[in-house]
Amino acid sequence: MGDDRGFHGRDMNGNSQAGTQSSVANSSRGPRRPAVVFVCLALILLLALAGGLGAFAVKIAHDEPQAAPQADGIVVLTGGAARISEALKLLGNGSAKRLLITGVNVATSREALRSELDASKQLFDCCVDLGRQAVNTEGNAAEAAAWVRNQHFTSVILVTSNYHMPRSLIEFQRYLPEARVIAYPVKAGSPVTGSAVEMLTNSVALRVVATEYAKYLVALARKIAWDSWRVPVAPAQS
Incomplete structure (x- = not known):
């Protein structure tokens, strides 16, 4: 009987069948590696x-306003009557000299806004300024920065909803790096209240927090890019 090993070990072209099978196996595994890496990443x-x-939800849940903050001015971002009411209380209690309400609708008159807020006419007329140019948080920061510099202020109390505060602080730090910004987060009227677990297990709160977190990441990336090339400005001494 003849030896069949040579016949079975090679194909009709004389190539090793074992080598061919190994090449096929390697070629089938090869393309999977980038896919696995992609999935892992x-x-x-x-x-x-x-x-x-x-972590963002925990920060929102734990952030509390100072009991009696003091600054040159107060800036409140429109988006809820509770925000403005809190800012007016701070102004009335002597926490600052003037208040800017930024992002006021151009169609809303000064008197209509005062009446809606049930604010003191004397306080409103003497110490409240309205900003009507801003249409988003970045615009609020730009409008507030111009107001702060025009008033020659070196410190401001920033009033907005609790979930909105982290992103607002980033924008204010970018547009107003020379001033001291004191955060005053407002929980009243906010759809985001309670503990971080409560926020993340409530569908309404989760949607608000997740959306705000995405916007926060964009604002943070923008600030990092901005800080990488701008000339540093020393914080003002108050």
């Missing part, structure tokens, strides 16, 4: 975003 990114969202 995507999972890492998702975990990082989820962790960041949780």
Whole structure:
């Protein structure tokens, strides 16, 4: 009987069948490696975003306003009557000299706004300024920065809703790096209240927090890019 090993070990072209099978196996495994790497990176990114969202919710839940803040001016961002009411209380209590309400609708008259807020006419007429140019948070910061510099202020109390404060602070730090900005987060009227767990398990609150977190990341990236090339400005001494 003849030896069949040589016949079975090679194909009709004389190539080793074992080598051919190994090449096929390697070629089938090869394209999978980039896909596995991509999936792993995507999972890492998702975990990082989820962790960041949780930390963001914790920060919102734990942030509390100072009991009696003091500054040259107060800036409140429109978006809820409770925000403006809190800012007016601060002004009335002597926390600052003047108040800017930024982002007021151009169709809203000064008197109509005062009446809606049930604010003191004397206080409103003497010490409240209205900004009508801003249409978003970045615009609020730009409008407030111009007002602060025009008033020669070196410190301001920033009033807005609790979930909106982290992003607002970033924009104000970018447009007003020379001034001291004191955060005054408002929970009244906010759809985001309670603990971080309560925020993340309530569908309405989760949607608000997740949307705001995404906007916060964009604002943070923009600030990092801005800080990388702008000339540093020393904070003003108050």
